[in-house]
Amino acid sequence: MRKTWVEKRDTGKSPQVKILETDFADMHKGERMLIPTPALVDAYIRQIPKGKSISLTAMRHDLAADYRTDVCCPVTSGIFVRIAAEAAWEELQAGKREDGITPFWRMIGPDSPAFRKLTFGTDFLMQQRRKEGLEPRKAAPRLGG
DSSP, X not given: OOOOHHHHHOOOOOOXXXXXXXXXXXBOTTOEEEEOOHHHHHHHHHTSOTTOOOOHHHHHHHHHHHXXXXXXXXXXXXXXXXXXXXXXXXXXXXXXXXXXXXXXGGTOOTTSTTGGGOTTXXXXXXXXXXXXXXXXXXXXXXXXX
């Protein structure tokens, strides 16, 4: 049977640190790279204050600093942001209150790689971003000339 998104988030695994053997993405051979976990990424997103948006790059920088590594893996970080979002949506659909789920809309915006990959679409996400002032509202038409 296929795992739920919540099960994918709550694996109980620990973050790992690896020494890069070759250059990869924006990282270089010999750097210490943090490989986070879905739960670690979820916890990071939960601490983002209401009305503030954080980029994947900023999260990677923060997590690398927290774990005293040079870099944080961009691939797993992106995947785990999506897992956090999908798990939050599952919880919302199961009856959990909005204020009790991970506020993934503070990490995922229209320019985010995860934006179009979400299985539940983007309407709820955009609604939440507008509620928190993270997306500009459409400008009112100008009156007069």
